[in-house]
Structure formats: C-alpha cells, structure tokens
Amino acid sequence: MTSVANGWVDVLVIGAGMAGAAVCKRLSEKGMRVVCLEQGPLLHPMEHPHANDEWELSFAREWSWDPNVRRLPQDYPVVTDAVQPYLFNAVGGSTNHYAGFWHRLHPSDFRKGTEHGLEGTIDWPMSYEDLAPYYELNDREVGVSGLAGDPAHPPRTERPCPPLPHGRYASLMAAGFEKLGWHWWPADNAIISTAYDGRLPCNNCVACMAGCPRGSLGEARVTYWPKAVRNGVDLRYNCRAERITVDGRGRARGAVYIDRATGARHEVSADVVVVACNAIGTPRLLLNSACALFPDGLANRNGLVGKHLMHHGYILLDCWFEQETEQYKGAFGAAIYCQEFYETDPARGAVNGITITVGGGYGPASAALGGTVGRAVAPWGPGHHLEFRRRFNHDVFIAVQSEDLPCAWNAVTLDPERTDTDGIPAARVSYSLHPNDEKLLAFGVERAREVAFAAGAFEVDTTPLGPAYKPPAWHLMGTCRMGNSPQDSVINTYHQSWDIPNLFICDGSAMTTGGACNPTSTIGALGLRCADMIVAKRRELP
Amino acid sequence: VNQPLSGFSPIASSLPREAPAAFSLQEMETLKAAVDQIIPPSGDGFPSAGEVGVHHFIARHLPPDDDEAFRAGLHALEASAGGSLASVVVEQRIAALHAVERDRPDFFRSLLRITYYGYYSRPAVAQAIRDVLGYNYNDHPQPYAYRLPPFDARDPLQKPAAPRGAYVETARVRRVRRDD
Numbered sequence: 001m002t003s004v005a006n007g008w009v010d011v012l013v014i015g016a017g018m019a020g021a022a023v024c025k026r027l028s029e030k031g032m033r034v035v036c037l038e039q040g041p042l043l044h045p046m047e048h049p050h051a052n053d054e055w056e057l058s059f060a061r062e063w064s065w066d067p068n069v070r071r072l073p074q075d076y077p078v079v080t081d082a083v084q085p086y087l088f089n090a091v092g093g094s095t096n097h098y099a100g101f102w103h104r105l106h107p108s109d110f111r112k113g114t115e116h117g118l119e120g121t122i123d124w125p126m127s128y129e130d131l132a133p134y135y136e137l138n139d140r141e142v143g144v145s146g147l148a149g150d151p152a153h154p155p156r157t158e159r160p161c162p163p164l165p166h167g168r169y170a171s172l173m174a175a176g177f178e179k180l181g182w183h184w185w186p187a188d189n190a191i192i193s194t195a196y197d198g199r200l201p202c203n204n205c206v207a208c209m210a211g212c213p214r215g216s217l218g219e220a221r222v223t224y225w226p227k228a229v230r231n232g233v234d235l236r237y238n239c240r241a242e243r244i245t246v247d248g249r250g251r252a253r254g255a256v257y258i259d260r261a262t263g264a265r266h267e268v269s270a271d272v273v274v275v276a277c278n279a280i281g282t283p284r285l286l287l288n289s290a291c292a293l294f295p296d297g298l299a300n301r302n303g304l305v306g307k308h309l310m311h312h313g314y315i316l317l318d319c320w321f322e323q324e325t326e327q328y329k330g331a332f333g334a335a336i337y338c339q340e341f342y343e344t345d346p347a348r349g350a351v352n353g354i355t356i357t358v359g360g361g362y363g364p365a366s367a368a369l370g371g372t373v374g375r376a377v378a379p380w381g382p383g384h385h386l387e388f389r390r391r392f393n394h395d396v397f398i399a400v401q402s403e404d405l406p407c408a409w410n411a412v413t414l415d416p417e418r419t420d421t422d423g424i425p426a427a428r429v430s431y432s433l434h435p436n437d438e439k440l441l442a443f444g445v446e447r448a449r450e451v452a453f454a455a456g457a458f459e460v461d462t463t464p465l466g467p468a469y470k471p472p473a474w475h476l477m478g479t480c481r482m483g484n485s486p487q488d489s490v491i492n493t494y495h496q497s498w499d500i501p502n503l504f505i506c507d508g509s510a511m512t513t514g515g516a517c518n519p520t521s522t523i524g525a526l527g528l529r530c531a532d533m534i535v536a537k538r539r540e541l542p
Numbered sequence: 543v544n545q546p547l548s549g550f551s552p553i554a555s556s557l558p559r560e561a562p563a564a565f566s567l568q569e570m571e572t573l574k575a576a577v578d579q580i581i582p583p584s585g586d587g588f589p590s591a592g593e594v595g596v597h598h599f600i601a602r603h604l605p606p607d608d609d610e611a612f613r614a615g616l617h618a619l620e621a622s623a624g625g626s627l628a629s630v631v632v633e634q635r636i637a638a639l640h641a642v643e644r645d646r647p648d649f650f651r652s653l654l655r656i657t658y659y660g661y662y663s664r665p666a667v668a669q670a671i672r673d674v675l676g677y678n679y680n681d682h683p684q685p686y687a688y689r690l691p692p693f694d695a696r697d698p699l700q701k702p703a704a705p706r707g708a709y710v711e712t713a714r715v716r717r718v719r720r721d722d
Binding site: 114154183346 | 695
C-alpha cells in the first residue's frame, strides 16, 4: 500500500548529491518548500576508515568507487563489461569520496557544435559567461583552494583559500613541465587549505578517496546540506525513489518512494520535480517511470534519455622516481595540472583536447600492489622488500583525461534481469570510445609519458589502451543532455524537459559536452543555476 | 528491510569479522608458513608476515563467502607439500607455493593480495617503515596526518615564474578543418 507522506510541496528533488544539494539549498533560501529523497544513508564521520590499521583494504571493499564491488544495500547494480562506474549512494552522493579536482570548463566547451559538430555534437544552449557567476557562487559555498591568474582560463577572482601545500612530487613534476615549456598551474581543489565556514582545514592525510572524516573535503554532506536543512529542506535519506508519477494532463505529480527501513511505499507530491540522480541513475529512474501516457519513459518522446553517455577518455599512470616523492602525504587531489593541449588542434588528427593532472598517492600496501594501475606488483619471496623500497615513497600518480564525443551508442538502459534490493531494475551501460577519442587519448598518454620522463621517472606504467581498455568511468555525463530543440536533446537551457514542463533534470546528465576535466564543479554550478531557472519558470507553468 | 541504515553491510567491510574463519590448527599452520614465504623477513628490520600475525589477519578479514574456496586452496598447498606446509623444509614450501600459483591462480592471487594488505596494515610494519627507511609514515591517515610547508608562491616550482597557456574566447570559436 502506498500512503501519502506529506502535504503538497513546491519542489521535490530526487538525489542528494552535488547537483541535488545545490538545487535544494538555493531553492530553500528563496523560500521554496522542498523535499529531497536520497536512497543512501547519512554517513557518520566514524564510518570512514582513516583511523583503522587496515584502511587501505577498505579501498578494495566498502570504499571502492564501484557499486558492483561494494554491493551495499543502498547501491544498485550497474550491469556492464565496458566500464568501472564511479558512483556512491549517500547524502552528498559521489562527493562522499572524491579527489575534489575543481576544474572549470573552458568557454570553447560550450561551442563544440560550432567548432566541429563531430558525431552530432551540439552547442550548449548557454555560454561560459552564463555559467561563470554560478561557478563563483558554488566555489564559495563549497570552499575551494587555488590560485588566480592561470592564463589558460578567463580571469576570475581569488579563491576562498590559498592552494593546498605542494609536496615533493608536485615540484618534481613541475620541473618536468618547465623543461618541456608546457602550461602548468597549481590546481583548484574542493578541499579547504585554511579553516573556512566553520570547517577544519585539510591536514594532508592523503586518503580523500575514502572521504574525509574532518569535513575538509568539499562533500555536499558538509557544505550545502547543513545549510539546506537549516533553511527547512525536508531531507529524507534511506528513501529510494521507485518512479516519478504523472497526472492525467501529462504533468509530473511527484514520486513513489520506498522507506528502506520499513519497506513501506509513500508518495510525495510537488509542483515541480527535479531529477538529480547522476547520469546513470537519472535515466534509470526516468525509464523506470514509464506509464500509459509515456510508454517509453518520462522525458523520452525523442528516445534520447540515456543516450550520449560520456565518461572522458581516462588513463591513469604510475611514475616511479629514484628520489623520494613523499606521495603518502598531502591531499589526493591534483597538486598541479597541465592544459597545454586542452583546445582543439587539428594537427593532432583529432578534435578536442586533454588535461594532465598530477595527484597524490595511497599507502604502502598500494605501493606493493603496483600503485594505481596495479600491474607492477612487488614479487613474493626474498625479493619482496627490495622491490617495495623502490616503489613506496618513490611514485607519482598522473591522470590523463581526454574529452569523449557524445555518441548515441554510448547509453544507459534498464537491465531486463538484475534489480536492486527493492526489485527496481538495475542500470545497464554500453560504452566504447569513438575513433577520434581513441586517437586523442593515445596522444594524451604519450604527452604524459613525455613529461614523466622529462621529470626524471625511471619507469612509467599506464592503464592499457586498445582492446583491453576499460575506462575508469569516474565521470558520468550527458545522458539527458541540454540542447537547443526538442529534436536534439532531453532538456532545454532551463533544465526543463521538452516533454513535461514541470520536470527538471539537473546533474552530470544535463551536460551537453563533457570537456576534458573533472565535472563536479560544473555540476554544482549547474545546480545553483537550475534553482534560479525553476524560480523563474514556475510562474509560467500551466 | 532490516539492513543497517547508516553504515556498511558487514559482509563488504574491511573491518574484522565477528568470528574469524573456522580454519583448523593445521590449516592455520599452513597459512602461517605460506605467508612467511610470501613475505619473509628483510634481514634489516622488516619482520616476516607470519611474525606479525598476517595469518590471523587473513582469518579475521577474509570475506566469509570466500572461506571454502580459501580452505580448498590451503589443502592444495598441503597436497603439494605432502602434509602441513609447516612440517616440510623451506624448499618444499616454496615449491608448493609455485605449484599452487601455477595451478590455482585465482586462489594464489587472492592469497597474495590479502597478505600484502594485511602485512602493510600491521603497526609493527609501519614501525619498520619509520625505523628502517626513516620515513615519518603513520600507522593510518587520521587523526595524526602529516605536516607540510604551506604553499609558497615565491617558489618557481610551485607557481610558474613565467606563466604560459591560452584559451579560446566564446566569440572566437570557429569551425576547425577536419580530415575525417
């Protein structure tokens, strides 16, 4: 039996991650009555593994980025052989454990249809300049460390905090970039280097990828949520949305959700429904909400829901040096980054570009197990410790991200067999790189190897390219893209479904293109802007 | 229903199990002899895996679903050695491990991984990293963490002395020529 769990509210937001949190906080400060549903729990700081001896084992288990490894009751399976998806279900979503790399898209990223239009790539229906004020606002809400003055970006204001301390490994790599004469700059991170907004500053413990028990990492749980709840947002965690309901006029009415503590179903009703479940969870929910009026799922009359999935071409590199790198200290997030090759140069034989980031490391077990890539495993037997000494405290982690084209064949669908613990169909993901992107990624790997050797590395290992390539799908984007007409996209510039005017979609799935950099900063900025669009559009809703 | 609301399912956790895997005394002897060959003492201060109790770590941290497969792997080691691994000479222990590495690669890989995770999680090994290697590595990341000098914009390897880089402004985005 489904019971009605409350009176009518202004806005129902589904998903309490980066986008949902920003939407809720912004709407609530403008006086809207908001309910937010989140299928995961509200984590307690003591649930992080940072003070446990076996903290490194937790990366392979409950703090794995991959829900198929964790298999927690709040997770849903992502059925795929193609990628290793990165997503987390809890208040704060995937910001509960991430590097906090805080890049912005470039102005050209919003004009890729104009620039090349390859594989049906379209322009965003907004410009960098439209989003810039929301990037600024989001940086202040989240608390960002960084340095103004990067010539590879439009001018912008000082960050709330100065850059995080640069360890030895960052300076080693900076020397490599200098030698080659390439762009590099101290990275922006959603990690506070000084006390900010009542939060403790980072103390350089390196374990951001298992979250932050100090609250120094910009997890939405510690940035937006306390304020949103104080503003009156009704945050219901451990509440799993099963389907969005529609009324007889084809308008979204609310959602049916399952209280995971009791198994009871409730319905919550609202004037506006916002879906913010990430670029895998959002199409899954829209497709699972198919009904008589919308037999192919909601917002999907043109069949584009779930299509154009983007993850970035992604290659991880371990680089080993004779010198001590002190990579077991510091923030995991990028110390420095290089966007020498970010803008398109047709001479590369491929459009779009790459970012190279230099990040932190893990601990000794990871070093013995071959670092990030995991292939250079220290041997067992009498040679073990010698090899361990060559690896631990001598490694530098580099990531190459290349833009991936929004290809229609890269898609999220419902799995016909597997379900989550409440019987809701699992997501299925198909993904492969476009030939342009394979070329671009191979170019990127060569540049990263070049700078690692220029910096003095004695050995470099990378995730394999070619048929064995299985991207770390750390970024989920594009599956309900924003566009310029009901034919080319799922939502308009207001994040509003072309089919259902009171249904808004706001998370990585709204991104028209993905750029070549970590998207969380963009997703948060979109969330704040989306809230303003909802306020503006609500008066016009029929 | 009745799943832990906050927090993690104990099945997927890195935390110790409520009850260790129910290995027999001989199986535990074999396990200890195996981990001692996988990570023997370094000779200059790093202990062997058995000395720091990695066999007990494994019994406490093995995912319960893996107990039977793991036991079968231990029995394969014993079959190869012709008895408890602890009862044969070192050369035979090593030969048995090589045989199982070849014949049961999944078991061996899982044994190797949990041995490495266990070994480097032991406080005595963190102490060896400090004493033998001279690194100020902590047993675990928090609450001590690490002190680092603050960012220094005067250091040309922290902030570029001659910054370079460019971007294309919105109004200047033009069609590029493609050869596809």
